[in-house]
Amino acid sequence: MNRNKTAFLFDLDGTLIDSVYQHVLAWKSSLDEEGIPLSVWRIHRKIGMSGGLFTNILLRETGFDSTPERLERLRFRHAETYKALSAGVRPLPGARELLDYLTAQGTPWAIATSGRMETAEHNLAALGVDPTIVPVVTRDQVKYAKPDPDLFITAAARLGVDIRDSLVLGDSIWDMIAAQRARALGVGLLSGGYGEEELARAGAFRVYADPADLLNHIDEVAARI
């Protein structure tokens, strides 16, 4: 990696925004309403994938048919319940400071999320991120979302950097797997509720607690002179 060119490609939910547990319970409620029994922790461990892939996998594992109508109902009810639960959702500690630091250093950075722009907009505003200035790649803009590498590859292309000179910062094993498939280096954050070893096993070369902890140790992953 060319350390003077290292770019930071961020996941959004659980990495910069403290929203994972609200998404988990919103999916739980949506699946319950559809009569699909699934333990909450199993939903948690699938979060971060594309919503379509996520529901397809859950339906396959539980033996329910994956019809377009069912997928649409699940998606709609998740969005409704998430809206009701998300009043208290805030940026994670250090998230704004980390992004400001990178901007001040002239380090290129972008956001790549499996969510859609509709739901991302509110979170970007809370982070003070203007998507007309910073590249923000959402699920709407690529054919395949995480754990496919397309979101991160597109984010690097938007920045005009080589994906092999990039770090992928994420809270879920799907981010780390997408990072490996993209030939980027994965950096894991515990702030989405995964354990440290789960992230390391999925390919994270370093794991930090949250954006504040990463900022405190930024020289470990992207020292520059």
Next chain:
Amino acid sequence: MNRNKTAFLFDLDGTLIDSVYQHVLAWKSSLDEEGIPLSVWRIHRKIGMSGGLFTNILLRETGFDSTPERLERLRFRHAETYKALSAGVRPLPGARELLDYLTAQGTPWAIATSGRMETAEHNLAALGVDPTIVPVVTRDQVKYAKPDPDLFITAAARLGVDIRDSLVLGDSIWDMIAAQRARALGVGLLSGGYGEEELARAGAFRVYADPADLLNHIDEVAARI
């Protein structure tokens, strides 16, 4: 351990009942109302301790004063919000079958929870557990809750078994630490949302996905003829 006497001492939330994530968000809401900013994953990793210890530790870590009035407000608001979120809370897969299996085999078992009887009652009913027949030790009945060993030691005493012949089944590292302090053997379950290695590092000698997975592999931990 005398395998013909092996007793099973169960935690409740996250071990037999799928209620951890609802408790986590109820604490998040309670702390928010008190103006105490804390990331959700950090609350998740403290759940399973006694509520008093839990709030004390969180207050100390965030630098807020721990006054009796504040503790009471936090506890009250957690209980209120949990009630609103817990409509969909159900026993975990295999929980009832596992308890029925142990009863049919004549294996002694008990429940030891850091919660209070008030909140445990509804869950015991959902599990088909009659606390006048099965020993159920709650936070009300011991001076110190998990990670102190008192709850499990009291449960073993109620069954008339030696704690050193007992397994402690739990989903949190506090259960595993209490098990070690009690000189019981800890068995971890992933159904509370901890990672496998977190539980193993805290002393779990085996880790299973949930009660159904444990029942499928019951011979690994308590084979009898």
